[in-house]
Amino acid sequence: MELLLEPFGYHYMLNAMWVSAMVxxxxxxxxxxxxxxxxxxxxxxxxxxxxxxxxxxxxxxxxFALGAFLSGGLAAGSxxxxxxxxxxxxxxxxxxxxxxxxxxxxxMVSLNPTAVNIQTIVLGNIxxxxxxxxxxxxxxxxxxxxxxxF
Numbered sequence: 001m002e003l004l005l006e007p008f009g010y011h012y013m014l015n016a017m018w019v020s021a022m023v024x025x026x027x028x029x030x031x032x033x034x035x036x037x038x039x040x041x042x043x044x045x046x047x048x049x050x051x052x053x054x055x056x057x058x059x060x061x062x063x064f065a066l067g068a069f070l071s072g073g074l075a076a077g078s079x080x081x082x083x084x085x086x087x088x089x090x091x092x093x094x095x096x097x098x099x100x101x102x103x104x105x106x107x108m109v110s111l112n113p114t115a116v117n118i119q120t121i122v123l124g125n126i127x128x129x130x131x132x133x134x135x136x137x138x139x140x141x142x143x144x145x146x147x148x149x150f
Contacts, residue, residue, distance in 0.1 A: 016126045019134060026141040033148055041091060042079075045098035049075035051105025059112065065136065075101050 007013040027043075034042055053071020054064045075097050082093045 012127055015129050015131070015134060019126060019129050019137060022137055022141060026144065029145060030148070038090060039094070041094045041098070045094045046072050046075060048098055048105075049101035051102055052108050055105055055108040059108070071101065
């Protein structure tokens with residue numbers, strides 16, 4: 001029984017479990033909305049569209065979250081612009097932006113191959129989560145839920 005309870009004795013494991021629970025709950029809530037809108041691919045597309053922002057932020061010495069936010073916002077804005085100005089279907093637009101941004105991100109990473117690990121950018125490391133990251137997640141998640149409810 002001690003072996004089962006041992007992970008709860010480490011602070012980093014507790015942080016990882018809290019973040020996993022928060023992200024799981026938030027994603028469950030948001031996925032219902034996205035499925036009803038017909039945007040089931042958008043979560044995957046935006047998560048891969050942040051790669052150029054993170055790579056650029058690394059190259060400029062800026063916080064990864066800032067680069068990810070700007071790149072994700074640009075990708076979402078591009079999707080909305082193409083949706084309004086063309087007759088392409090939404091899933092085609094999402095696929096176009098997804099592949100374009102991810103390709104640009106891979107190109108940027110290839111410019112400095114030893115410095116940035118693409119797997120770390122896309123997947124992250126939940127065991128290295130900091131208390132500031134938990135606060136950031138709670139604020140953004142809470143704001144997202146409030147916007148969707150009202």
